[in-house]
Amino acid sequence: MSGSRPRLQCKVLDERLHDYLPSYATSGSAGMDLRALLDEPLVLAPGDCQLVRTGLAIYIEDPGLAGMILPRSGLGHKHGIVLGNLVGLIDSDYQGELMVSVWNRGQSSFTLSPFERLAQYVVVPVVQAELTIVDTFEDSTRGSGGFGSTGSQ
């Protein structure tokens, strides 16, 4: 699908970030990489979890969109650097700085350098649902079966 891209307002909260504004690395990239706004390298010992600034505030505004902060595959797989909250969900009305919870789930220390790309930001469509309270549901094929109820093969 091509077409117009939503245009989101972005505040750059630290002038050093002007050299490192997020962008899509390829025409088909799903996410823009976010960088660590750090004054000095940050050493993450195994098990450490630190909240890291990005220096950016992105106001999505449209309630039909949300932001997601996801780990970068290379950092996660090779170095065990993932997110302390596993996934960051950014509300469309959030106007504060994007923060990344960086968790070293690996077995060796990792040093995050200033302005290193540490996670990625993905804009996704969302719908806000309304709940109708009922006592019973019409039968469905699955019913209440979950957690492996369809078998393991």
Ligand SMILES: O=c1ccn([C@H]2C[C@H](O)[C@@H](COP(=O)(O)OP(=O)(O)OP(=O)(O)O)O2)c(=O)[nH]1
């Ligand atoms: O990785 C993240 C996750 C969230 N946020 C910001 C944007 C989001 O809109 C807000 C609230 O996130 P969430 O609703 O997941 O956290 P909460 O613990 O429920 O906080 P709140 O009570 O503020 O909703 O925090 C980030 O900057 N980074």
Ligand SMILES: [Mg+2]
């Ligand atoms: Mg919340």
